[in-house]
Amino acid sequence: MRPERPLVSHSVCDMTKAIIAQDLAVELSGNPILSGLHLTAAPGEIVTITGQNGVGKSTLLRCLAGLLPPAAGKLAVMDGPPSDEPAFWRDVALVADEPAWYPGLTVREHLKLMAAVHHRPRLTAERALELFDLAERADMAPLRLSTGQQQRLSLAMGLTRPSRILLLDEPERGLDADFRVRLGEILTEYAAEGGTVVMVTHDLQLAQVAGARRIDL
Numbered sequence: 001m002r003p004e005r006p007l008v009s010h011s012v013c014d015m016t017k018a019i020i021a022q023d024l025a026v027e028l029s030g031n032p033i034l035s036g037l038h039l040t041a042a043p044g045e046i047v048t049i050t051g052q053n054g055v056g057k058s059t060l061l062r063c064l065a066g067l068l069p070p071a072a073g074k075l076a077v078m079d080g081p082p083s084d085e086p087a088f089w090r091d092v093a094l095v096a097d098e099p100a101w102y103p104g105l106t107v108r109e110h111l112k113l114m115a116a117v118h119h120r121p122r123l124t125a126e127r128a129l130e131l132f133d134l135a136e137r138a139d140m141a142p143l144r145l146s147t148g149q150q151q152r153l154s155l156a157m158g159l160t161r162p163s164r165i166l167l168l169d170e171p172e173r174g175l176d177a178d179f180r181v182r183l184g185e186i187l188t189e190y191a192a193e194g195g196t197v198v199m200v201t202h203d204l205q206l207a208q209v210a211g212a213r214r215i216d217l
Contacts (some may be wrong), residue, residue, distance in 0.1 A: 184209025
């Protein structure tokens, strides 16, 4: 008989930290992926998760997002256990796999919709179009965009909505070198507003531009 999974403890809560993981273990289908992991991230901080393919970087991000329960250890995100619930997602934004685009809506309309459904969006649709270099593609459908343009739209949607924690899974995918530098600057601005970023990346230059603290799995 498998031992009962331990509960995620609230005792690790620390008002100076947005994320605290202590001796964290994560499994997929009963197979151990991560174990003994310690991680903290404070408001205003950018943390990058690096490592070889298959070591569990994306799995860790899913755990922080409340999409995968920890197998052991203690985890607190925004002073409590992460959960796939509306209250949690009001504070946490995740940009991972490509979103499901809404049929019939243009790039601008996707951004306007994102701004409309969230109270006090961080960016207006027009500002997001400018910031993510999408103004010339504003009236196109997302599926007509290039891979890099679709990635910029995904990031724009994630940064348009208000959040206190931003979780990014390989945000550099499809982006050219110049825009990767700009992305680092955008994330630095987000952190300067008090937001916390945890980013899985293979791009060490992006991490450097963003002034990130690096954790290697």
